[in-house]
Amino acid sequence: MRPAAILETALYVTDIEAAARFYGGVLGLECILRAGDESVFFRCGAGVLILFDAEKLKARPEGGLPIPSHGAIGPGHVCFRADRQEIARWKAHLEAEGIAIESEFDWPNGAHSLYFRDPSGNSIEFAEAALWNTGTK
Numbered sequence: 712m713r714p715a716a717i718l719e720t721a722l723y724v725t726d727i728e729a730a731a732r733f734y735g736g737v738l739g740l741e742c743i744l745r746a747g748d749e750s751v752f753f754r755c756g757a758g759v760l761i762l763f764d765a766e767k768l769k770a771r772p773e774g775g776l777p778i779p780s781h782g783a784i785g786p787g788h789v790c791f792r793a794d795r796q797e798i799a800r801w802k803a804h805l806e807a808e809g810i811a812i813e814s815e816f817d818w819p820n821g822a823h824s825l826y827f828r829d830p831s832g833n834s835i836e837f838a839e840a841a842l843w844n845t846g847t848k
Contacts (some may be wrong), residue, residue, distance in 0.1 A: 719760070726831065792838065802825055820842070
């Protein structure tokens with residue numbers, strides 16, 4: 712047996728409002744759920760990106776959902792799939808928004824990547840699907 716796909720992924724942020732503006736406004740992801748000032752959920756293709764306020768996640772109230780505690784310390788990473796032309800457009804868009812490009816290069820297999828940071832310092836990447844030889848564009 713093997714999982715078919717990643718359904719959701721989570722990043723931990725220091726300012727949920729700044730993160731919501733960044734992912735919804737700058738990256739244009741559709742917000743599908745907001746849980747107060749603790750978390751925000753965005754649709755991304757067939758999956759979901761969840762942003763959790765790292766500090767508020769530590770102090771979960773009694774009687775909430777039976778979700779085991781989880782979290783991370785330090786910057787996380789997420790990579791969004793984009794073709795080479797889309798990556799070029801993303802670079803221009805991010806620079807117009809005042810977001811510094813941290814790195815841009817071609818991998819040994821020829822796939823192109825672009826890296827930058829979200830307001831909480833998480834590493835965000837746009838890369839061609841060929842990075843992992845998925846056979847999809």
